[in-house]
Amino acid sequence: MATIYEVSKLAGVSLATVSRVMNKNARVSDKTKKKVLEAMDTLGYRPNAIAQSLASNCSNSIGILVSELSGAFFGQMMSGIETELRAAGKHVIITTGHSEEEKEKDGIEFLIGRNCDAIIAHVEAVSDEYLIEINKGKVPVYSMSRHVEALKDKCISLDNEAGGYLATKTLIDLGHTNIAYIAGPQFKADASNRLQGHKRALKEHDIEFDENLFYIGDFREIGGSAGLKHFLDEKFNFTALVCANDEMASGAMKYAREHNINLPEQLSIIGFDNVIFANYLYPTLTTIDNPVDEMGKMAAQLVLRDVYQQKKLEIERVFEPTVIVRDSVSKLTN
Amino acid sequence: MATIYEVSKLAGVSLATVSRVMNKNARVSDKTKKKVLEAMDTLGYRPNAIAQSLASNCSNSIGILVSELSGAFFGQMMSGIETELRAAGKHVIITTGHSEEEKEKDGIEFLIGRNCDAIIAHVEAVSDEYLIEINKGKVPVYSMSRHVEALKDKCISLDNEAGGYLATKTLIDLGHTNIAYIAGPQFKADASNRLQGHKRALKEHDIEFDENLFYIGDFREIGGSAGLKHFLDEKFNFTALVCANDEMASGAMKYAREHNINLPEQLSIIGFDNVIFANYLYPTLTTIDNPVDEMGKMAAQLVLRDVYQQKKLEIERVFEPTVIVRDSVSKLTN
């Protein structure tokens, strides 16, 4: 691989001049610039990113920490981030936390050790205090889908409480009053906020929260099946079901079909996230839209602005959820 | 951040010695080793990965190129790769190619520019020749899900032809003879190989390949809906449908339901890949298993062995597909 030194020799200029034409900031005469460019071309010169990083103390890489690499939710999120960052010539280093405190911390320190200029993390198990503490260090850690007041300038999140409210309110407006709820793991901030929204909607309509109609799932299909099975086995009375994400809704729908429950006539189901396959389920899933790709894009822009002093776009930090009405929910008929 | 220099000063040894205790290869006396370790500890020393890379000419990072970051298929693939690599202390830099030749080349060169020690690529648009050519360079490029004979030591792939054969054969064995086929984009090697397998199965059973019952989709849900719509609009006669991947099968199933076609009584549908949601569709999707996560893991092991001289595991380069029987396929009843 040709180095900057060889380029300078071929072009008959100094190392510094070559460096200057690369980092367009300094002024170089057109003549010499042309000579250098030509030399680069004939040598097929490619700057060594590692050496650049070492000298400039800037790696042009952004660390991303997600819970899982698979799953529609994270896929869309990563996609939003990477597209935006790549267009700006940055690159992403991706690793996983698996929703476990130790692994999440490991992941973040791993990314710091890799000299990332910033980290965008979707963490669920570490404490707010840890996030605050780690942010006192050199590399800024941005939080996705989780709001920490002390770090609000570094958070991009959906108003999950409003989303949870919206989901339940949608069912109530259709006449349902016996509404079961399958929640996500409550140590996860978004899961807990969604539940709070659910409770607020109930309260607002004088419906008492019923522990019997509450089940904590795992945000995966199996959690939805297990939750619905639980409610049915116990013969509890309900006409509608809120699932705290679409995967669980899918699992619940599968279980319902296997047990000959007509959807949505006998049971209305609403999901959360509006992942891609929600529109291909049967019946198509009514759900709460969670624009994760947009949020990922926004997080990337935030980093570009704060860390690399690029652009000056308006940053939207808290996204508002909306209902996507499809076929899995119907009016309560007596 | 403490540097190796400060550690050496505090421990009262030279830079070289500190470096030696880090890279456990060389022999250092237990006494000095202990001193150094203590110094590192009190200073909270963390080696600078960038500087290590520059000096050792090894970045400990592996580039991954996928078509998309979202989608069950790529999610599982990345997950398999990352888990294995991370456990070995390596990290992944992920970027996308979007199935377009220019972007795929861009992506690969981007990763090379980032000094990746190796690249694992799922490419679809670039030519075999390009892959061969790029592999003459310093950084080895491994290919996922695409077999290139001249590069067979660097390829991890599913026998897609056998899979395509298996899918169609499954239907034939159930009595179907009018079998429609929705293919993937034919410039993609896996799509083309699956189709070849389909044709072989037909031929083997003296069924003529019917252009009318052939449609080229896009590997996404929409392609499946469009394909089935096409066949139905033209009123072609068929009792079974092979979709070259599960997404298209999902799209076709949705379209079928919307047009009151009973599945699988009136139409048997088989998919390909066995992505996670295949088991949550209605009816649950019979499909060809494609162990992408296993293949990702294997690719990672291959890199670990060839590039980092780790382990000496047996590498499995070509995986055999199997049928996963579920509910979307039934016997032909006259």
Added chain:
DNA sequence: TTGTACGCGTTATCAT
């Protein structure tokens, strides 16, 4: 506008 020289934090090659 251009060139010189030093620094970035390691590894690696010699000596000792």
Added chain:
DNA sequence: ATGATAACGCGTACAA
């Protein structure tokens, strides 16, 4: 076993 010292490839004051 340990210590100097030269790379590694580039950015950047400072000088010219």
